[in-house]
Amino acid sequence: MDYEEKYKNWLLAGKISAIARDYGTTLIKKGAIIREILDLVEERIIKEGGQIAFPAQISLNSTAAHFCPGIDDNQAIGEDVIKLDVGAMVEGAIGDTAVTIDLSGKNKELLEASKEGFEAGFKAVAIGAKISSIGKAIEKTITSKGFSPIKNLS
Numbered sequence: 001m002d003y004e005e006k007y008k009n010w011l012l013a014g015k016i017s018a019i020a021r022d023y024g025t026t027l028i029k030k031g032a033i034i035r036e037i038l039d040l041v042e043e044r045i046i047k048e049g050g051q052i053a054f055p056a057q058i059s060l061n062s063t064a065a066h067f068c069p070g071i072d073d074n075q076a077i078g079e080d081v082i083k084l085d086v087g088a089m090v091e092g093a094i095g096d097t098a099v100t101i102d103l104s105g106k107n108k109e110l111l112e113a114s115k116e117g118f119e120a121g122f123k124a125v126a127i128g129a130k131i132s133s134i135g136k137a138i139e140k141t142i143t144s145k146g147f148s149p150i151k152n153l154s
Contacts, residue, residue: 001091009093016050016088017095024056024084028101032077034058035069037084045088053087053094064150065098079104113145 024041038056045052059067060080069075085098102111117138124137139149 006091006093009091010095013050013053013088013090013093013095014097015095016045016048016090017053017086017097019048020044020050020056020088021084021086021097021099024086025099025101028058028077028082028084028103030077030079030103034075034077035071035073037077038069041084041086045086048088050088050090050095053089053096056087057083057085059083059085077103081107081110109145110147113142113147116145117142117149 020041023044024037027037027040038058041056042052045056055068057066057068058077059065060077060082063083065083065085080103082101082103083098084101085096087094087096089095100111100114102108120141121134121138124134135149142149
């Protein structure tokens, strides 16, 4: 596989991930069953021509990320802060994307700080840039808004 073909796979994996993420956001409503949303998101990845890169995940409130419900888990969404994390794979290339939705309407400042932190991190990305400089840009931005970054998420 040549460079151009690999590049196209990365772009397609990202596109499929974004389509599945955006579809998932339309399903997130008070009373919706988390497991059912995630099953539909994964079905969408496959429908769009991708493979599931990792299980789709929805984490609520203070759970930062990476929650996968059990097969018999019928937990419903309430007035929560919801993080939807989606990944699609095309020929080994992985697209990974996430979104945060606040159904309570009480966390506008948190979501704005997160968005500004992402933008600061994105601006810090450059050839030769250290990962730590990207993280520092994000941390500086969100701490200036009164929030602190999650440490050791992995």
